[in-house]
Amino acid sequence: MKLDRQVTPDKEDRGVASAAEARAAIEGLTDTDYAKLMLIARGFARARIRGSVIEPEDLLQEAITKTLDGRRAWRRTVSILKHLDRVMESDAGHIAERSAARALEPVLDGAEKPASTSPDPSVRAATQDKLDDLLSLFVGDDNALEVIHLKGEGFSASEIQQQLGISNTHYDTVIKRIRRRVAKHLSEGEPRL
Numbered sequence: 001m002k003l004d005r006q007v008t009p010d011k012e013d014r015g016v017a018s019a020a021e022a023r024a025a026i027e028g029l030t031d032t033d034y035a036k037l038m039l040i041a042r043g044f045a046r047a048r049i050r051g052s053v054i055e056p057e058d059l060l061q062e063a064i065t066k067t068l069d070g071r072r073a074w075r076r077t078v079s080i081l082k083h084l085d086r087v088m089e090s091d092a093g094h095i096a097e098r099s100a101a102r103a104l105e106p107v108l109d110g111a112e113k114p115a116s117t118s119p120d121p122s123v124r125a126a127t128q129d130k131l132d133d134l135l136s137l138f139v140g141d142d143n144a145l146e147v148i149h150l151k152g153e154g155f156s157a158s159e160i161q162q163q164l165g166i167s168n169t170h171y172d173t174v175i176k177r178i179r180r181r182v183a184k185h186l187s188e189g190e191p192r193l
Contacts, residue, residue, distance in 0.1 A: 015076050015077055016073045016074065016075055016076070019069075019070060021076070022067050023068060033081055036081065040085050040088060041056035041059045044056075044059060044088050054092075059091060060088060062088075062091055063087035066087060066091075067083065067084065097183040134182065135148065137185055138178070138181065141177070143166070143174045144177060144178050144181075146160075147164070147174050147175065147178065148178065150163065157171060
């Protein structure tokens, strides 16, 4: 018996520009267009990323590169400016999330809190205040607070899942929620950890 195979439409049928079309559109950008894109890149770098994680020029260059090599498909129904704007916004969000995850790594990976290793009481107090401020983001989210506290006590992911009676999927969801809240908190201009 022969099964009918559904043929997936090619990129042109879905309105996705070819590499040649994307290259032509990018090469057709004017100096004014580049100036607009740089303003947008600066805004994302300043508002979402905070710090010297990536320069606006690099953010724009990465958006262009991803468009040209096909990692980010450009739909012809959207202007190339709007497409590059959305790619930069997305990339800035991912960078901010990774930055937040790195900031929370000592807590989520079960390492000691940095405050407990500092001999200087003023540094210890300032770090503890920052951690308390960070933990205040999760008031009312008992799962997140439990996961953070258990990670801080050195429990592994599987031990936390067992202790809280949650599945691997639920645990992953909680970890992602923690990272998103911290990323948002950091992107809103709060002091770095």
